[in-house]
Amino acid sequence: MSDTIAVITGASRGIGAALARGLLDPGVKLITLARRDDAELAAAAKAAGAELEQIKVDLSDLAGADTAARHVAALLAPGAKRYLLVNNAGTVHPVAAAAALTDGPAIAQAFNLNVTAVMLLTAHFVQAVAGFDAVRRVMNISSGAGRNPTAGWGTYCATKAALDMYTRVLNQEQGAGGVRAVSMAPGIVDTDMQGTIRASDPGHFPALSKFQDFKASGALAQPADVAGRLIAYLGRDDFGATEIDDIRNYK
Ligand code: NDP
Numbered sequence: 001m002s003d004t005i006a007v008i009t010g011a012s013r014g015i016g017a018a019l020a021r022g023l024l025d026p027g028v029k030l031i032t033l034a035r036r037d038d039a040e041l042a043a044a045a046k047a048a049g050a051e052l053e054q055i056k057v058d059l060s061d062l063a064g065a066d067t068a069a070r071h072v073a074a075l076l077a078p079g080a081k082r083y084l085l086v087n088n089a090g091t092v093h094p095v096a097a098a099a100a101l102t103d104g105p106a107i108a109q110a111f112n113l114n115v116t117a118v119m120l121l122t123a124h125f126v127q128a129v130a131g132f133d134a135v136r137r138v139m140n141i142s143s144g145a146g147r148n149p150t151a152g153w154g155t156y157c158a159t160k161a162a163l164d165m166y167t168r169v170l171n172q173e174q175g176a177g178g179v180r181a182v183s184m185a186p187g188i189v190d191t192d193m194q195g196t197i198r199a200s201d202p203g204h205f206p207a208l209s210k211f212q213d214f215k216a217s218g219a220l221a222q223p224a225d226v227a228g229r230l231i232a233y234l235g236r237d238d239f240g241a242t243e244i245d246d247i248r249n250y251k
Helices: 014-023 039-048 062-075 104-129 154-174 192-198 208-216 223-234
Strands: 004-009 028-034 051-056 082-087 135-141 180-185 244-246
Touching (some): 004 104, 014 028, 028 062, 039 051, 051 062, 062 104, 104 135, 154 180, 154 244
Parallel strands (some): 004 028, 004 082, 028 051, 082 135
């Protein structure tokens, strides 16, 4: 029986990929979700003696997300010491000034991935682990963008603000003895998402040069460092003491 069963979305690249690799250990069962399988991760899991199940799904497709959430729940067998759900997959698209945010399906896709899929996965996770005598934790990977407005990111900021509030509602419902959740900003991290941001149209994203400078000046954090801190945070006794948090608060 696994000591820890950990579920990570968006584990194929960036922060999620680093989290998945950081969690690989004997006694860990890792369940990952992304649009593609990761052969390297499978090899790393085998070498580390960890159990791995990769679920290939487009989480912006709600039927797919629902099926995947039920599949994940069925894998959360009783008897583990820890059950972790890290809702990490996300998108910054569409980047456009509010007056130009007219592509309804693109906006809906972002909300589906950044918010609705999180809610579906969390609901099935919470149901599956209800009553388990175990550590049960949800970490939603949020962003400073959910807490401070950034021009051009009307969609992204709104999704992350929604994620923050959803986390608070979940904690209020679950109470002291239930699943504990945190909405955690990871800092500014050197991933494909930052590349996407640097490729934004300056006409729609006035902060473009600031983000180009982050990369040029070496100010971006490395995914493996951030993942290490997130994993350490997942193990803290005071996990969730601050429900809307930023990993940069933990050195
Ligand atoms: P990346 O773009 O590097 O990786 C995103 C991950 O999400 C990939 O594994 C991707 O896998 C997966 N993903 C994207 N779309 C879908 C989809 N439709 N269905 C399933 N999986 C999907 O992002 P980061 O690692 O940078 O970001 C991770 C999280 O951190 C996000 O929630 C982001 O908002 C947040 N964040 C990142 C910051 C940064 O500076 N990087 C700053 C603040 C917050 P695949 O393409 O294989 O499906």
